[in-house]
Amino acid sequence: MTSQQMAAQQTYRVSAYNTSKLSENKIHDDAVARKFGFSGGLVPGVDVMAYMMHLPVERWGRDFLGRGLIEARFVKPVYDGETAELTGREDGGVLAIEVHSRGELCATGTASLPANAPAVSVNYYEQIAAVAERKPVSPSSYPLGKWLGTIPRDWSGDAAKDYLADIRETDPIYLREGLGHPGLLPRVMNKVLVDNAILGPWIHVGTRMQLLSASKIGDELTARAKVSDNYEKKGHRFVELDALVVANGSTPLAHCRHIAIVQPREQAAA
Numbered sequence: 008m009t010s011q012q013m014a015a016q017q018t019y020r021v022s023a024y025n026t027s028k029l030s031e032n033k034i035h036d037d038a039v040a041r042k043f044g045f046s047g048g049l050v051p052g053v054d055v056m057a058y059m060m061h062l063p064v065e066r067w068g069r070d071f072l073g074r075g076l077i078e079a080r081f082v083k084p085v086y087d088g089e090t091a092e093l094t095g096r097e098d099g100g101v102l103a104i105e106v107h108s109r110g111e112l113c114a115t116g117t118a119s120l121p122a123n124a125p126a127v128s129v130n131y132y133e134q135i136a137a138v139a140e141r142k143p144v145s146p147s148s149y150p151l152g153k154w155l156g157t158i159p160r161d162w163s164g165d166a167a168k169d170y171l172a173d174i175r176e177t178d179p180i181y182l183r184e185g186l187g188h189p190g191l192l193p194r195v196m197n198k199v200l201v202d203n204a205i206l207g208p209w210i211h212v213g214t215r216m217q218l219l220s221a222s223k224i225g226d227e228l229t230a231r232a233k234v235s236d237n238y239e240k241k242g243h244r245f246v247e248l249d250a251l252v253v254a255n256g257s258t259p260l261a262h263c264r265h266i267a268i269v270q271p272r273e274q275a276a277a
Contacts, residue, residue: 017065017095021058021175023050023108025087050085052211053197055114057174057190059104062095063118064178064189066102072180072189072221074124079104079116080213124219127259132231132251137202144269146237148204149246155232157198162191163225187222189261192252196265199232199248204269212245212266219259226254235264242272 056079063071085091085108092107095118106114135156142148149155162170167188171181174190181188193214200206222228232250239245248265 015097017062017093017097017102019058019061019065019093019095021061021091021093023058023085023087023089023091024054024173024175025050026054026173049210050087050091051197052079052081052114052213053190053193054174055079055081055085055091055106056116056193056214057176057188058091058093059106059114059116059118060189061176061178062093062104063102063120064180066095066097066118067120069180069184069186069221071118071120072186072218075118075120075189075218076216077116077118077189077218078213078215079114081114081211083108083111083113085113121217125217125262127219127251127262129231129251129253129257129259132233132253134229134231134256138204141203141205144204144206144209146239146244146270149200149234149237149269151234151237153234155199155203155230155234155248157195157202157230157232159227159229160195160198161225161227162187167224181224185224187224187226187228189216189218189222191222191228192216192218192261192263193265195228195230195252196232196248196250196263197267199230199250199265200246200267200269206269208271210268210271212268214266215264217262219261220254222254222260226258226260227256228260229253229256230263232265243268244270 095102102118104116133154232248235249236247252261
């Protein structure tokens with residue numbers, strides 16, 4: 008292996024942490040997750056994606072936070088307390104990322120650094136509020152073409168530090184430069200689903216995210232999302248969202264395509 012090839016590979020290890028043990032989504036609860044065929048509560052996919060983002064930020068620095076492109080798909084669960092081993096192999100400007108845990112491939116993805124962030128008009132994405140009263144999820148909860156909003160959220164002060172600790176982020180760039188971690192953006196995408204229906208156990212499947220601007224610690228984050236697909240596959244109900252994550256009501260941070268199983272098929276207990 009040449010020195011150039013060695014330089015094109017990155018590794019990163021994280022002691023995975025289930026940040027959602029007490030959340031409304033009981034797929035992160037050990038007992039409930041076992042009913043769906045898992046060994047225990049799942050570490051949220053958005054947090055696994057946050058682990059993955061460490062590699063392109065390490066490779067391209069702040070430039071990636073302002074215009075990077077990343078895609079992640081979740082293949083197998085990562086469990087609380089287990090080591091997640093990440094590898095990044097760059098070829099032709101594209102970083103191929105894999106996450107392994109317990110000897111299994113858990114997630115795959117790619118990241119790259121476009122020459123420029125694409126121009127995206129915030130006005131193209133309709134700004135609406137989340138529903139006033141959530142109702143239990145059903146196949147009609149997220150109709151094709153419907154616009155969805157979110158309750159505004161921010162991670163400022165101690166919340167920002169706590170989040171970085173929760174995802175085991177070691178890069179000092181965020182606190183040093185007052186930047187929001189891009190792992191918060193798919194979290195906001197999850198909130199599109201949660202803020203508009205009462206969900207049972209559900210699973211984030213994957214996200215494609217084109218960053219448009221680096222967020223700042225304390226930014227108020229919202230999403231303007233359109234349901235781009237809603238379908239059943241192998242007994243699971245999938246919803247796909249096409250959305251813009253926006254800071255402070257006006258600054259586009261990321262164009263996201265987000266996929267989730269909002270009604271997973273339950274398996275018989277072993």
